[in-house]
């Protein structure tokens with residue numbers, strides 16, 4: 001078991017956001033987190049990366065409680081792709097991705113780090129923006145750069161907060177394929193908050209559906225993405241088709 | 257898709273990147289040379305007639321007496337009068353330039369300057385207290401200096417202390433800084449309100465900032481502060497880069513954001529307080545030098561810090577050169593001249609820059 005979350009509770013200034021969350025993540029597993037806006041998906045991911053500290057409960061990373069770990073050691077094991085970022089001062093794309101090497105190096109970056117970064121840029125097809133400024137590329141391109149930075153971190157677990165929200169349909173599929181391949185090839189695991197239920201269905205091994213700060217359903221895509229669950233969590237009427245293995249969701253209308 | 261990838265190859269990108277880094281090293285070299293040249297020119301200018309070569313020669317004579325000649329007049333003029341002042345300009349410029357880039361990076365705010373944490377208002381109040389009321393922490397010769405130093409640190413530490421209780425976010429720091437600026441500014445005004453006209457004038461002059469009070473012992477002190485503080489800040493510059501991507505991202509990359517922010521703030525504050533208590537508040541350099549630097553070489557703080565420091569030195573000694581010579585024998589306050597020369601340059605660069613953000 002890579003990651004084990006036991007009964008965590010979290011509140012921002014005493015407004016409870018997460019209650020009673022427990023989950024596990026296996027080696028080479030992609031876990032999708034779905035749920036309506038404001039249910040606490042991002043908050044959960046931040047708690048796992050100890051950007052936020054849950055008031056209750058424990059998080060075990062390879063059997064170690066992360067509250068006893070140094071931030072740098074956590075950074076070597078987990079990479080995080082935020083939902084969005086802004087930069088005030090300029091930084092080139094290549095320097096941005098190079099920052100992912102921070103947990104592995106001191107002050108100076110080596111030739112080897114550079115090669116790793118270039119490889120990842122090539123993998124994600126963003127080599128042509130390498131020398132551009134991060135603020136001067138499109139939202140989708142920025143998202144790929146942030147994913148590249150997390151990959152450069154060479155962590156065992158990737159935490160992705162809506163990694164495809166700004167991408168067009170082709171790049172969504174591309175990024176998901178890349179994630180799937182990286183997970184398989186390197187034996188790493190990923191936790192991914194995602195709004196597109198069809199992408200979640202196709203590319204995750206297991207789905208955790210949240211509603212109002214609690215886990216509402218969890219299991220393989222077919223068992224979680226049912227008409228009933230989606231109606232209950234999102235208040236939306238859908239059709240669910242299946243190609244035998246994975247469900248396809250066709251949204252119909254919101255229920256009042 | 258493959259064809260699209262091969263538009264730019266790894267080798268090309270690497271080459272471009274190396275060029276990009278080379279450019280940054282060039283600027284370090286360029287500004288270093290510029291500092292030497294301007295110092296030389298500045299040393300040669302003044303009431304006594306000394307040529308540039310005599311000036312360099314007099315300087316080098318001290319180190320290599322066998323190779324360089326010097327006469328008594330040049331020697332006295334250069335070593336006792338002009339050099340302390342110019343070197344003071346160099347170290348103060350370096351300190352303010354470096355501290356400014358650190359403050360801006362750490363607060364992620366283009367308006368931050370070495371004085372954001374209330375150093376200038378604290379120093380101004382401390383000095384006013386000494387000049388106007390004769391009261392202070394230490395007595396005698398060092399009353400003004402000591403007061404300025406202690407009060408600037410006091411002001412900064414109140415801000416740091418308050419904001420660190422709230423997680424030390426850039427916003428709380430800046431707002432706390434502005435609040436303290438008003439508070440200490442008001443206290444200074446009250447002091448001035450009840451002060452003697454002559455003393456008020458002196459206090460105002462102190463705050464504008466100049467290099468008139470330079471001397472070798474002071475220079476040694478500031479250089480010591482520089483040598484202690486700047487390497488510490490440069491070591492942290494990679495973390496400053498990471499923090500530029502936001503506190504969350506920096507945390508996820510293993511940086512202890514709160515501690516790094518407070519440590520670098522304390523170091524930069526100490527550095528600036530050491531300078532300001534001797535020179536008065538020479539304000540503009542710490543704001544402008546980092547911006548001009550980023551326009552030239554981009555935002556990588558590992559290079560922004562040293563280049564901004566060197567540029568700060570260039571700006572300050574050029575301003576001093578003008579301040580001493582433009583209506584000689586009157587010496588204008590260098591603090592005002594820096595703003596006079598710097599502001600139009602700064603505006604020009606802002607209007608010319610090709611991007612919308614900093």
Ligand SMILES: Nc1ncnc2c1ncn2[C@@H]1O[C@H](COP(=O)(O)OP(=O)(O)OP(=O)(O)O)[C@@H](O)[C@H]1O
Pocket residue numbers: 012013017035036037038039040041042043044083
């Ligand atoms: N910094 C914050 N301070 C206070 N409350 C917050 C903060 N961030 C989020 N919240 C609240 O916590 C709840 C969960 O937010 P979170 O960002 O985790 O939702 P989410 O599931 O990621 O939503 P989305 O799908 O819109 O990204 C929301 O009700 C939100 O209003």
Ligand SMILES: [Mg+2]
Pocket residue numbers: 041042043083161193
């Ligand atoms: Mg979210």
